[in-house]
Every structure is written in structure tokens, then in C-alpha cells.
Amino acid sequence: MLNTHPNTIEYVPAHNWERWRDDNQAVVIDVREPAEWASGTLPDSLTIPLTSLPTEASAMDRETPVLLVCATGVRSVTAAAWLASMGFGKVASMAGGIVALGYR
Helix, strand or coil: CHHHCCCCEEEEEHHHHHHHHHHHCCEEEECCCHHHHCCCCCCCCEECCHHHHHHHHCCCCCCCCEEEECCCCHHHHHHHHHHHHCCCCCEEEEECCHHHHCCC
16 A cells, blocks of 8 residues: 555656646656657656666655656656655656656
8 A cells, every 4th residue: 555654655647747747847757668758758757667776765865856767657646656765855757657647
């Protein structure tokens, strides 16, 4: 269950991702695989595959809010849960992923 760690995960509707990012001064991380990024990614997002996130997260500021993005929202929830369990203060998953925004 996702709410078993001290920090909760927010679910951000895809059409509100920019507002959430701006309101929270957050970083956006696209956790899809490199081949998937060819179809496009969100402007100014970091591209870190889910498999590399554990290593990359060790160098990240845990106080900076993070919005995780993937194709449909499944991997981003996994990534958000992992970051929350590692003590990141504010994490969110974009519901529906970039597919909800019309990316293929």
C-alpha cells in the first residue's frame, strides 16, 4: 500500500502538471526508457529511466518537490513510492501519464 511510508504521494491530473510544477517549484522526472523519449517528453523535464532512479536519487535534494511522469502512470507511481520511502518530502505522480496529454 502506498500510504505506508511517512510521506504521501499526490496524484496530479495530466492537464494540471504545469500548474503543479510551478506552484510547488518542482522538478519533473520522466521515468520512461530512452527509446520512449523519442516520442516526446514534457518541457524542461529530466529524463531518468526508472531503473536508474535509485542511483540518481542519491544525489538529489530531498526537499525539492518531484513530479514523476511515465507513459500511463504506472511506473511513475512506483517511482513516487520509492522516493517517498527514501525521505523525499513532496512527491507526485502524473495520473494517466503523457498518454493522457496525447503523446504516443
